Amino acid sequence: MTHYHAAVWLDHREARIFEIGTDEVEKFTVHAHPHHRQVHHKHGVLGSGHSEGDKHFFEEIVSHLQAPQEILITGPAKAKLELMRHLHKHAHGVEAKVVGVETVDHPTDGQLVAYARKYFDKVDRMRG
Template identity: 40%
Template sequence: MSMFHAVVWLDHQSAKVLQFDEAHVQAEKVKAHSHHTKQHGSAVRSEHEFFGEVCDALNGIEEVLVVGSSTAQSDFKHYADKHRPQTAKHIVGYETVDHPTENQLIAMAKQYFLKYDRMAGTPSPM
């Protein structure tokens, strides 16, 4: 089930994707795969695989808010802009937060999208 809005909390090891509307929340977790090799660049490839899986989880969502540490957000933004421009165009904002609960994430995202949709002149389907 694909919904109009989603919030993604991420760091470099895991991501929580919460799709939601007024009455429903659908959660999906994505974990990074660690490849312990001596090969140069293996950490970068692992991060790209992880960020790619996060982008895959966002397919079909119109508006996405990405939250988490500033470093993880910056790395994810760089990846999405360079490798997944179709996903990047649906990301409407980035916010730095610590480790909120699922309910706190949803409340924060609903408030964010309400303001964002009003500013954009877009009626929110929430």
Template identity: 40%
Template sequence: MSLFHAVLWLDHHEAKLLQFDAEHVEAERIKSHSHHTKQRASAVRTEHEFFGEVCDAMAGIAEVLVTGSKTAQADFRHYLEKHRPALVKQVVGYEAVDHPSDKQLVALARQYFLKHDRMNGVPTPM
């Protein structure tokens, strides 16, 4: 099922992508495949692979709100801008949050998108 809005919560080890509409929520979890080595390049490569998987999961979603720690968001934003510039326009905002439940994430995103859509002149179904 491909839904119009989604909220992405991520840190450097896992991500949750929740697509939703008024009645449905579809959740996908993505875990980092950490390779414990002493080489920094290996850690960067692993992070890029992880962010690449997150980007693949975002394919086809029109609007995504990215949440999580500020550091994870900044690293993800940098990855998007450098490696996946076509996806940058799908991200409508960034919000720092700790570790909310799926229900809390969807509630936050619904409020965000209601405000976002109104500011852009998009009628919101009630």
């Protein structure tokens, strides 16, 4: 089933994607490949501190974000911003549907869905 809204919560280990309808929610979970987790960045060494494997993780997330028309991206740290950079470089259509990027620690699924519903309601009210 296709829903108008999607909320994503991610860190460097997993992404939880929720397609949110009026009365129902569909959840997808994407796991990062264990050998492609965050690389510790040494002082004075160029690079992002992340492996190329992040690209595959982000591409799998993007594959779940094609149908929703409004997307909220959340997470506790830098992964959400890295996903936005990936969208900017590789998925302009999905990037255009992002209505917000918010820092959210480690909510339960229910807490995240409630947060997203309030967020989307606020966005809709601001548009008039």
